[in-house]
Amino acid sequence: MRREVIVSLLLFLFFAVFSSLLVHAQDTWTWPEKPQNLKVLPKDWPGSRLRPVMVGFTRALGVRCSYCHKGVEGKPLSTYDFASDDNPNKNRAREMLRMLNDIEEHLKKIEPSSDRRVNMWCHTCHHGRPRPTTLDEELGEQYRKKGLQAALDDYTDLKNKYYGRAAFDFGEGSLNVFGYSLLENNDIAGAIQVFKLNADMFPNSANVWNSLAEGYVKASDVRKAQESYEKSLKLDPANQSAKEALERIKDAQPNPKQK
């Protein structure tokens, strides 16, 4: 009885070790000596030259190999079919390589202002994201798909995730542009909410208060428009357009005591 237990235990151990070795063998994947399907990069490039380029792609876009290749995330690379063009992102990336070649051609036509040319890389545009939208485009997309609150939540999430990196411009310009796009879209209340958020974030920017004032003018909220223009003028007394707007508001109020 005891012996049987030991034998089956040994058998179990044997198979466990054996199968883990098998899995391990599957796991080891090496860069191909002769890639099969290069259409943009030099066809005779061996895997050793491909490797830094592919790793560079993953970093530039903040993705893994499976983003462009046929394979399942989390599965060993040996199960991937790297030569396959089934994943549409692979051809998108190829077009990007061609685009970079075109850009290089244009850059060669200008005399650089410094002794060195500036290089264009994938991350010059992508900054660690697969879709290199600007922040205001990203917020606009959320707004169109899910509404204002989703866009504002997205702003907070993106700020937590990307602030201090080059991925998005968290300066006052992005919310300002987004706010004006809402104004154009006649979502005045939404625009005011966005300009207010910007004013919370950049209380020392004359421009941001000026935008908020414009929102209030559109909403016919004269008192708040006046307040915001005054804040803007205090920060930048030379702002002629704010001065004129304030004059117009005052002229439009025949009785100064009337609110």
Ligand code: HEC
């Ligand atoms: C942004 C998209 C992208 C990412 C991410 C990416 N690749 Fe690629 N990969 C390509 C493109 C495009 C080609 C084909 C280039 C060409 O046609 O000249 C390619 C080709 C290859 C090839 C050559 C296949 C063959 O036989 O023709 C291998 C191997 C490869 N990639 C491995 C990887 C590995 C491993 C990773 C992850 C570390 C990775 N790639 C990440 C886009 C990508």
Ligand code: HEC
């Ligand atoms: C001049 C700026 C620029 C450069 C440089 C650039 N890209 Fe792009 N890339 C874009 C833009 C813009 C898009 C979005 C196109 C769209 O969907 O409208 C994009 C989209 C992509 C996509 C599709 C992503 C998706 O989810 O839709 C891939 C993959 C990609 N780029 C890979 C690369 C690679 C790899 C490089 C370097 C070889 C590169 N890009 C260089 C601007 C650039």
